[in-house]
Amino acid sequence: MPGIEDLYREIILDHYRTPRNRGELPPPAVSCEGNNPLCGDDICIYLDVADGVVRDVKFSGQGCSISQSSTSMMTVAVKGKTVAEVQAFVRRFKHMMTLTEGDDEVDQSINLGDIEALQGVVKFPVRIKCATLGWNTLLEALKETQN
Template sequence: MPGLEDLYREIILDHHRTPRNRGELPPPAAHAVGHNPLCGDEIDVYLQVENDIVKDVKVGGQGCSISQSSASMMSQAIKGKKLPEVRALVRRFKGMMSIPDEDGNPIEPDPSVKLGDLEALQGVVKYPVRIKCATLSWNTLLEALAQS
């Protein structure tokens, strides 16, 4: 179908069909639940942090291809990373989604932060309604980080 290639890139569909790091982690791992009030989607992020490093991460819940693939790619990208790196990645990703910083200013891309596969989600910006889908897991991650 013409027009949707930018949105539904093959790598996105792949993560949607075969989501990585699905599951749960038992306490004391942090657990946050994110809701998309628009569509009713829910996402669970389980985060095990040791010595300021993401030792393990699991994702649960249900959602559309964009929210699920975003969560899957996010889990791959942060596993084993130091917390400052994770925070920088969240910031970089939100910047790509055209989401401003806390002061309402555009987030300038930090070239030292590599997005890798996540760049496939760039096309989402053209579909503003779907930005919430793409960022759902990232906001949930921030909540889980706050608990860690």
């Protein structure tokens, strides 16, 4: 059995206890809901994109330490990035979570920073969906901004 310390790294617990960018954004920011039907967790991502750049991002909802901290770290990382940079960043993250096949489109030079701490989740396959919930919801929100 993998050690629990691989899962609950200090940086993860820090973001869980003190989530960053928690809250809502009014329109014209788009909002998108994601949920994990297995456990009932839900997350709402608020995304303000202007001129192809993420000006602001916030999140609300309920979930476990992994889904909440992963989403919190994600919001910190993507704020100020261009849409293309965000998409590449998400691909890099999902590749780390072993969810994308092949390396072709993944830019390994992208530095995930603190988010690397979530790599331990891969040892607990049931929790990968928790870690990626916010990220998949972000992708949906990005699509909304492009509509």
